[in-house]
Amino acid sequence: MSNEDITTPEGSRIQGVDGNLTNYGDVGFSKFIRRAFLNSAGLDPDDIDRPVIGIVNTTSDYTTCHREMPQMIDAVKRGVLEAGGIPFVFPVMSLGEILTNPTTMLFRNLMAMEVEEQIKSQPMDAVVLLGGCDKTVPAELMAAASADIPAIQLVVGPMTVGNYKGERLGACTDCRRMWTEFRGGSVSEKQIWEINAELAPSAGTCMVMGTASTMACVVEALGMSLPFSGTAPSVSSERLRISVKTGRQAVELARSGRKPSEIMTEDAFKNAIMVLAAIAGSTNAIIHLTAIARRLGLNINLDDFHDIAQQIPVLVNCKPAGSNYLPDMHRDGGMPALLKELESVLHLDALTVTGKTLGEQLADAEGPQEWQDTIRRTGKPLKGPGALVTLRGSLAPDGAVIKAAAASPHLMVHEGIAHVFDSLEEVEDTLDDPALGLTPEHVLVMRNIGPVAAGMPEAGSIPIPKYLAQQGIRDMVRISDGRMSGTAYGTIVLHVSPEAALGGPLALVRTGDRIKLDVPNRTVDLLVDEAELELRRADLVLPEPPKRGWRRLYATSVVQASEGADLDFLHGKE
Ligand code: FES
């Protein structure tokens, strides 16, 4: 195939390997030297005149859930070649949730910067964004939004489901649940290690509706990935077939020149938020979607999430809000079935990576069947509307969030005495000491885990003190400026803004104060009078930012969770 064989519709700007020309003096010489080195890689003129498709490789031994990615990359390459493109695989940093200290969230923006700069600086007419683990997909979409070259997302897909003595188990809702049972004494040491071997039984992302699964579903709703790509299991042949199709579609995207900014419109974000509500997805997706939208100059705020969630019932029965797993959702028809059920409220004119609008794409889709349990019909929801609630009040003037769908009904309106932890070490050292005298009515407050203080670790789900767990207590009101894993559950108020390290009211709370949570009225209040708070404010000493490196850049430029926790100089695009 030569350049003439490549049909380029009007407006398309296929540049092939001559895109983003390295500056070696005159243009002719720059092209000449570039071709010399492509020759050295075994590419002949036939190869190098094709549309270049970059493929982001986030394989890493540290990112265990991406273990199937090498096979998927081979499949994407095949699709690219079949469609007449030439694939270029390139590595970027990989963020594995479990093995990254203190939290991958500290590095999401770093990865987004790296991907953006790689996409912009290397020749590519379109890019396939391979990711899966929690922060990889948002980082890649933030990058694609800012670079705004044709892009398509491909996730590694969820793990298969584990089994222990007849009970189905999965990462990591059951990791937490079983650990709580072990702490409470109802699971033995031998049993907990047998369970351990079943919690993550294959390659793939955590198969409950945690952050990875949430983002995989939400990306499909945004129109940035192919139908069924959010839920097909990582180890399935379907995952490989979707990978081939994604490669082919990337070449079509290169030829059509369709950009992320044409796909990720305000309507597309509203569709994504409806899906977030219908799946009772991870609270982390609120931060990620806000950050991606701001890259595109769209102002999605906490009230948008709340208002949309109030209109959409929970239709997907997956842990932690329900009882099933992502492979079950896939068998029930995946995202196309869910989107079909939501068709009457979705913005159907939103364009997708396929070149069709969402409405056109759903024309042939089948909605959920009456007998299905994982994807429900609107008339038989798992829970009513309001999966995610955003709160304000004297403790969180700029907002906070709670996943009401995974909270305890009896704690939704609760007033109790605060017990404050200033650090993770303090939790570790003191939480289980009965001398603290904590009761189930106490409100556990954790601070200094916000974006500026610590990059927002998922430490907001403070464990239930061991002596209370042993009495059968499984939930208490917990409040922090940090995050929690999308796989976690409980009455947990998160993302309190402004955070304590910026002098937000959370910094003023003292053990013994009273706090009132009122989810139906969307408030979280510190019941201390203003004069007393003024005195405490005068005594407050704010922490110094780290001295050097990425952590200094991060701490001095990250915005609050309610604004997406991006770096302030990364909003928008050039
Ligand atoms: Fe990667 Fe859970 S560890 S998705």
Ligand code: MG
């Ligand atoms: Mg997670």
